[in-house]
Amino acid sequence: MNDGVRWLTEDEQRVWRRYLAATSMLSEYLERRMQQDAGIPHTYYEVLVSLSEAPECTLRMSELAVRSRFSRSRLSHAVTKLEAKGWVIRTSCPTDKRGAWATLSEQGRAVLEAAAPDHVEAVRKALFDVLxxxxxxxxxxxxxxxxxxxxxxxxxxxxxxxxxxx
Amino acid sequence: MNDGVRWLTEDEQRVWRRYLAATSMLSEYLERRMQQDAGIPHTYYEVLVSLSEAPECTLRMSELAVRSRFSRSRLSHAVTKLEAKGWVIRTSCPTDKRGAWATLSEQGRAVLEAAAPDHVEAVRKALFDVLxxxxxxxxxxxxxxxxxxxxxxxxxxxxxxxxxxx
DNA sequence: ACGATATGGTTGAGTCTTCAACGATTCGAT
DNA sequence: ATCGAATCGTTGAAGACTCAACCATATCGT
CATH class of the missing domain: 1.20.5 (Single alpha-helices involved in coiled-coils or other helix-helix interfaces)
Structure with a gap:
């Protein structure tokens, strides 16, 4: 029965399945909470957080993509939406004309601050309260x-x- | 500074961010591996696994949804695709005319078995090999x-x- | 200086997911 | 027996993500 494949043991399978259940339940819970309580998807919230922590609340698109673990394309689409909502402002970079900056707007900051308590409460309930x-x-x-x-x-x-x- | 919000400590923040990084990297890694090596999305793979473990390789749609942690709607769309590929067969339930069965086809089983080694290898590399x-x-x-x-x-x-x- | 190549970012098409609404059927109370 | 409520599953539209292709600009080698 040794076919060269390193199959999982029973214990490993149990852990793997629980891992899948836990991570998907947690991300769904967070997504639902954020969407319902704060009216903003969790992933977009993370983008705003990344911006808020940058100097001048501004980052190059590529850097923002890295920090929020978005692909360039995904970020570009997302920022288009965030810009339409007035939460983020795009400006083109003077020193590198290919580049673009993304800046958190005042309105964006307000939305972020309003959503933060709901967010932390959800994270606590789902994770830190049970550990x-x-x-x-x-x-x-x-x-x-x-x-x-x-x-x-x-x-x-x-x-x-x-x-x-x- | 006690505004009633149970903010995260520095340590908790670090753990939370690493958790987000780890889970998203792992799921992307798995998704990419499965898509490239086996030509099937990881989530669809999980559906086939659930079916393969059921008696007669058959489950009610709602039960299959629970086991693979899909919403009803998501599963319905997914099974439509899987049926088009010939990997799953839908049949209507005689005792409850609202209901439907999903059954893993022979071809579906073959795809599953072909994908399994790639899958377990990816899970090992990303998770069990580093712990x-x-x-x-x-x-x-x-x-x-x-x-x-x-x-x-x-x-x-x-x-x-x-x-x-x- | 010039052409090849690499980088930053956007776009559109196709796919996956969610959400709300729906039709069909079954269950439960009267 | 019947009416209202709950359940099963599907559908279509809208939103989000991926992928490949694409411009514009910058960089590198010569």
């Missing part, structure tokens, strides 16, 4: 290991892409 | 707590909905 401090510490370690591992994978993939087909 | 067995055990506990907590929340929400507006 003791030891578990929180361990979750930090575990997620850190996952991020590091995947960061390596991603670099490897990019390196492959750079090499080209021959 | 020691102690961390895996703890991840199981933590995700279990999250699932339990959110299950309660969901019941509460449903109960509210049942009560109606007054």
């Amino acid at each position: 003791d401090s030891e578990q929180v510490r361990r979750l930090g370690e575990i997620t850190g290991a996952i991020v590091d591992g995947l960061a390596e994978e991603c670099e490897a993939v990019e390196a492959d892409a750079d090499e080209g087909p021959g | 020691d067995s102690e961390q895996v055990r703890r991840l199981g506990e933590i995700t279990g707590a999250i699932v339990d907590g959110l299950a309660e929340e969901c019941e509460a929400v449903e109960a509210d909905a049942d009560e109606g507006p007054g």
Whole structure:
């Protein structure tokens, strides 16, 4: 029965399935909460947060994409919506004419501040209220290991892409 | 500065952000791997797995929705696609004329079995290879707590909905 | 200085998901 | 037996995301 595939053990399967259940339930819960209580999707909220933490509340599109873990394309579409709502302002970059800045507007900041309490409450209810401090510490370690591992994978993939087909 | 909001501590913020990074990176990694290596979205793969584990490889649509954590609507759309590909077969239920069965076809089983090694390899690379067995055990506990907590929340929400507006 | 290449960002088409509304059927109370 | 409410599943439209293609600009090698 050794076919070269490193199948999961029973325990690993249980953990994997619970992981899938937990992460999807949590993200759905957060999405629903944010949409209903604050009237803004959770992912858009994260974009506004990234901007609010930048100097002058302004970032280059590409940098904003990295910080909010959006693809360039996804961010471009998202900022179009956010601009239409008046929460973000696009301006073109004078030193690099290809580039564009995104800036959090006053209105955007107001929306962000109004949504923040709902957001933190949802995160607490779903995550920190059900874990003791030891578990929180361990979750930090575990997620850190996952991020590091995947960061390596991603670099490897990019390196492959750079090499080209021959 | 006590405004009644239970803001996150610095440590909690760090953990929360790493959690977001880890879960989104992992799901993107898996999605990409499955799409490229096996030519099937990860979520669809999970639907096929759920079916394959049912007696006769058959489930009611609503039950399949619960097991794969799809909304009814999402599942209905998804099964339409899977049926078009010939991987799933819909049949109407004789005892309950509202209902419908979904059955994994032979072709569907073949696709599933072909994709399984790629899937398990991706899960290992992203998760189990970067964690020691102690961390895996703890991840199981933590995700279990999250699932339990959110299950309660969901019941509460449903109960509210049942009560109606007054 | 010039052409090739790389980068920053946008766009449109296609796909997936959500949401609300719907038709059909079953259940429950009277 | 019948009427109202709940359940099962589907549908269509709107929103969000991905992917590939694309312009415009900047950078690099010569």
